[in-house]
Amino acid sequence: MYSRLVQQFRKLQRLPNLKHQANVTSFMKKSYATLQANNFKHCPASLMSMRKSFYIPVKYNASQIAAPETKERNNFGNITLEQCLGRLEAFHQLNGFVTNEQLLPLIESLSSATTAHLTAEQGSFLLNICGCETLSLNPEERMDNFQQIWHYLQKQQLIRKDHYKIKLRALKYNRMPLTNYQEQLQEFKEVGGVSKELFSDLLAVAGANGNVKQSTELLNEMRNSELALTESDFNSLMWAYGRSGDIQGCQTVLQSMQAAGVYQSSETHSTSIAINMENNMEERAKILLKQFQGQFKSLDILKMLRSIIWSPQISLEFIKLLVKEFGEDYLRGFEVPLGLRYICIELLHHKKLEFLSAVIDTLPQPNFPENHDRDTFGSFLFHAMFRQKCSVTEIIDIALQLEDSEKNTRALYIAAELALRRNPPMVLPIFDMLIKRNHSLRPHYFWPLMMYNFRRYNEAGIIRTLSVMQNYGVECDQPTLKQYVLPKLSLTLENPEVALKKFEKAGLKTSLILTPIISHLLTQHKWLDVAPLVDKYTTKIDMNELIGPLCGVAVHVRATKKFHQFGKLLASLTAKKGESKQDFIGQMLIELLYSQPRFSSDLYSCYKLVHEIQKVGLGISPAAADTIKALLTENLTEDSKTERFPLVTQKLREISRKTLSLISDGSQMSSFIKHPRNMTLNEMECHLVELEAKGMNARGVLRRMLQLCVRDNRLERALEIKRKCDNLKVHSSPGMLASIMEMHVKLKDLNSAQEYLRKLQEEYPGFLIDEHKFIDYAALLVQNNQLESAKELLENRSKYNRIIGGDYVLKNVWNLLTSVAHQAALSKDLPPERNLSREFHVFLQKLGYCRIHNTTLGPLVRERLLRGDLPAAVKEFKQLAQQYKYTPLQFELLSLLVRLGNADSTLQTQYKCSNELAQQLLGEVTEIITEVHGIVNMNSGLLLAFAESGTDAQLRRLLINPEFRINEELLIRNCEYLGQEGAVQTLTRLARGARGLNRIIDEHNIYKMLLNNFVKSNDYSAALKLYECLETDDELKISQDFVRTLVNLLRTNNIEMPSSLALKAQVI
Structure with missing residues (x-):
């Protein structure tokens, strides 16, 4: 609940840059316990007296403090299940975990929901959340929430096989016992599971709980089922002995692993170290850590760090050694990695703050991208510490640690921000430390504190907060006065003179507060009190701030006919104006007539107002007089003009003063033309013609059109627009320069692309080019035989910027790797055993530009084909299939082997492949495809390969064979894809081959599909x-x-x- 408030508030404003428009009141709806004065530390002596006078001694017991929060938490009646689930998913997506504040409303909604229900997938998500990702709860509380979700899913008959896996994972994570595993196996069978699938997970639960007896029983069950023990099973057995205190038993398990020939990976080594840690054998753990240094994966290190929670004694030095085992790639970024955040929060909730501090202290400096917020590192800690109700001293210590190590130079500000949301008085020691460390404080930092004190002490709380601001040396600004001070002082401002004295006593100067008070009184229609107040002070008044409120008063004056008093008010205010030659009265009249059409149509009121202005000796500028005449003319009929209009114009001439000048008028009406950024390309073409015909400025439209033309691959039009921009000397924005660079990349003009990239980096060094543009530029470098330059370019970007990668750049990465494959084929001195595309793929994967995908693996096989080495291509294909379970370039490879098997002499010469070798390789390829995808899916691909490269007789024999089973759905999808790619001949041959057969392939449907594709492209x-x-x-x-x-x-x-x-x- 509290964290959600913080997240919402952060979206509106960051602490050092809060805007005055933010409504802090909406985030401060509850009263929090006052922090007693004796809890404050790091307080300068000069502030101690202020601190004592600030707090009124109030005593609370625990139930009084907690009551408002409990009431708020239990008020879930009006929240629907969909809303609860949406909020929980949003919080989880933002933070990577959830708290009880998000989970309890959902559980409450599940018990009361009558129409809305969860799906099985949503059930899996909630079970994972409850079991392993509510870090602020203890294991018993987690499993209690888990059981409530589990019972709901059982009631709705939504339990599936994967839910049992999740349940066992939750039991293992929380070290909770499983009393009757036979019952779990029986339930698993009832949902279609097989016992063998669950034994390893059951053994892991027994091991995590230290139950040697149950582990032994499960091992017997696995032997009876003839299941071979894996490394993970041995590790579970080690946990069982280790957590039961039998270290000798752990050694026996390790010897059994060696005897069974099971490879001991870093998972086993890390398990051994964690067991030694939990059994208070740090020296043995250090020896093992040193022995296998540098071999651990991130998950292994996280497992060892989590064991700190259950370690009776562990040194800070050993914790730092563990953290240093993380690889550079894992720790690179601008925030603590999610897995490590989990560990830190759990350490915090287990009261192991010193270990948490050691972990944070050992982490390297964060790698912030250009133009990125630098206050993110470690911010999750402050949220967790406030949830855990840590003392303000502990929070300050962590903040100082982050600041001193320069990991987060704004850590104290973040702590202050959260304190202001959760318990505003708690922020004062943090402010003390900010002042002590020569940080600046700004007025808006005190807004939440002001609202808190107003709720506690009413108007006296506002005055006290102003005194606190002055003691911290913070001058109250206009937004603070207008939005947070004066609107709350209705009783105090009943007597403006007394109010001014209170403000002076609180440290506010009259020159600062007088104009806002006058503006507030005018807005509240207490304008009759303004003239006496102004006459008593010699302070200058900012008339610019009063024009709007005076217009509102003038409307009230028209209704009450108090023109004489209003004239005196204007005279008093004008006598104290700062600028003697500026026409504030004329500006006020223009604003009044422009914003109030009824006033401008009432010539009597206009005449009376101008007459009173003349009586008190005020004047207006000639420009204002002319503007007022024009505004009056627009709103009057011909009849009304003949009555009083001449009198009003005569008065305006009489009060005109050539010595006065009109201030800038901001009330001109603007034309509502659709902005170019919201136009389509065709609309902008029309808009450009119109602008050019009228001789108007077309630079913005040209800039936008250039970007859209490049994006839509209208490169010839983009070149035309670029020439126009050059002729008009259009200023090149960073986005425009990036688009021009992309245009030259698409045109394969490397020199021009390099020129504009250099220009962009020199003129706008902070601008970040899109990843796909960068990758395409690297591909162009490769195509021009500059492979090393491309690698250096991509590596430099990854050093200074976070790489997103993923499906977003999949096509671009494929194009880059294909370019590498073509360059490798042209290279004469490349050894046969090397695969340049594979090396480059590993390089890209390491930097984060791509992941393992069927599309990006295709160029690895293609390189072998381009080099004419068919056996090596098949070997590469088999290796990728076995390693990643993908079959890249499957259709092309099958088609080529079918054609070679049919004695295509040209291809046989090119690949130096005989009919017999081709048949052999085809058998190997089909065998590996069958292993990965199954015989039915393999047959579907083979059928299309024969339609592409085989003979009609071969295709027909396959189709009439009743044992040749195919995946009909997959075949249809592949046919649709080939149709979109224009493989007309392949599909027509397939259609003819299927003629007259009662198979899923309908001849006429294929022809219609091809025709529909031509219709879509208008071909x-x-x-x-x-x-x-x-x-x-x-x-x-x-x-x-x-x-x-x-x-x-x-x-x-x-x-x-x-x-x-x-x-x-x-x-x-």
């Missing part, structure tokens, strides 16, 4: 070629649906129809 010539091809087949009867679609396409493009088509369509 009528390709559609006509398809029709002519089908027309020559005497055995085929073209469907009327096909004919109608083709006729409509030709008519849309005004193309003459062939006579045979016209006859079929019955249009002749």
Whole structure:
């Protein structure tokens, strides 16, 4: 709940840059316990007296303090299940974990929901959350929440096999016992599971709980089921002995692993170290850590760090050694990695703050991207510490540690921000430390404290807060006065003179407070009290701040007919104005007539107002007089002009003063033209023609059009627009320069692309080019035989900026790797055993530009094919399939081997491959595809390969074979893809081969699919070629649906129809 308030408030404003528009009151709805004065530390002596006078001694017991919070937490009645789930998912996505404040409303909603229900997938998500990702709870509380979700899913009959896996994972994570595992196996069988699938997980639960007896029983069950023990199973057995205190038993397990020939990886080594840690054998753990230094994965290190929670004694030095085992890639970034955050929060909730401090202290300096907030590192700690109700001293110590190590130079500000949200008085010791360390404080830091004190002490609390601000040397600014001070002092401002004295006593100068008080009184229609107040002080008044409120008063004056008093008020205010030559009265009249049409149509009121202005000796500028006449003319009828209008114009001439000048007018009406950023490319083309015809400024439109044309690959038009921009000397924004660079990359003009990249980096060093543009530029470098330059470019970007990668740049990475493959094929001195594409793929994967994907693995096989080494290509294909379970370039490889097997002499010469070798390689490829995807899916791919490269007889034999089973859904998807790629010949051969067979492949459906693709791309010539091809087949009867679609396409493009088509369509 509290963290959500903090997140919402952070979206509005960061602490050092809070805007005065933020409504702090909405975030401070509850009263929090006052922090007693004796809890404050680091307080300068000069502030101690202020501290004592600030707090009123109030005593609370624990139930009084907690009561408002409990009431708030239990008030879930009006929140729907969908809302609760949405809030929980949003919080989890933002933080990586949840708290009880998000979880309890959802559990409450589940018990009361009548119509809305969870899905099985949502159930899996909630079970994971409850079991392992509510870090602020103890294991018993986690499992209690877990059981409530579990019972709900059972009641709704939503339990699936994977839910049992999640349950066992939660029991293992929380070290909770499983009393009757046979019951779990029986329930698992009832949902379609097999006992063998669950034994390893059950053994892990028994091991985590230190239950040797249960572990032994499970081992017997696994032996009876003839299950081979894996490394993880041995590790679970080690945990069972280790957590039961039997270290000798752990050694026996390790010896058994060696005897069984099971490889001991870093998982086993880390388990041994963690067991020694938990059994108070730090020296033995150090020896093992040193022995296997540098071999541990991140998960192994996190496992060892989590064991600190249950270690009776552990040294800070050993903790630092563990943290140093993390790889550079894992710790690179601008925040503590999520897994390590989990550990830190758990350490905090187990009262092991010194160990948490050691972990944070050992982490390296964060790597902040350009133009990124530098206050994120370690901020999660402050949220957790406030949830855990840590003392303000502990919070300050962590903040100082982060600041002194320069990991987060704004840590104290973050702590102050959270204190202001949760318990505002708690912020004062943090402010003391900020002052002590020569940090600056700003007025808006005190807004939440001001609202808190107002709720506690009413108007006296506001005055006290102003005194606190002055003691900290913070001057109260105008936004603070207008929004947080004066609106709360309704009783104090009943007597403005007394109010001014109170403000002076609190340290505010009259010159600062007088104008805001006058503005507030005018806004509250207490304007009759203003003139006496102004006359008593010699302070200058800022009339610019009073024009708007005076217009509001003038409307009230029109209704009450108090023009005489209003004139005196204007005279008093004008006598104290700072600028003697500026026409504030004229500006006020213009604003009044412009914003109040009723006033401008009431000539009597206008005349009376101008007359009173003349009586008190005030004047207006000639420019203001002319503007007022124009405004009056617009709102008057011809009849009304003849009555009082001449009198008003006469008065305006009489009060005109040439010595006065009108201040700048900001009330001009603007035209509502659609902004170019919201226009389509066609709309901007029309807008550009209009602007050029009128001789108006078209620079912004040209800049936007250039970016859109490059994005849509309209490169010729983009070049034309660029030439126009050069002729008009349009200022090049960073986005425009990036688009020009991308345009030259797409045009394969390396020199120009390099020039604009250099220009962009020199003029806008902080601008971050999109990843896909950067990768395409690297591909162009590779195509120009600059492989090392491309690698250096990509590596430098990853050093200074966070790489996103993923599916967003999948196509660009594929293009880059394909370029590498082509360059490798052209390289004469490249050893046969090297695969340049594979090396480059590993390089990109390490930097984060890509992940393992079927698309990005394709160029690794293609390089071998381009180099003419077919056996090596098949070997590469098999290796990738076995390693990653992907089959890249499957269709191309199968098609090539089928063609070689049919004695294609050209290809046999190119690849130096005989018929027999091709048949052998085809058998190997189909075998490995079958292992990965299954025989049915393999047959579907093989069928398309024969349609592409085989003979009609071969294709027909496959289709008529009843034992040749295919994945019909997969085949249809592949046919649709080939149709979009324009593989007309392949699909027509497949259709002819399936003619007359009762298989899923319908001949006419394939022809219709091809035609629909031509219709989408408006390719009528390709559609006509398809029709002519089908027309020559005497055995085929073209469907009327096909004919109608083709006729409509030709008519849309005004193309003459062939006579045979016209006859079929019955249009002749």
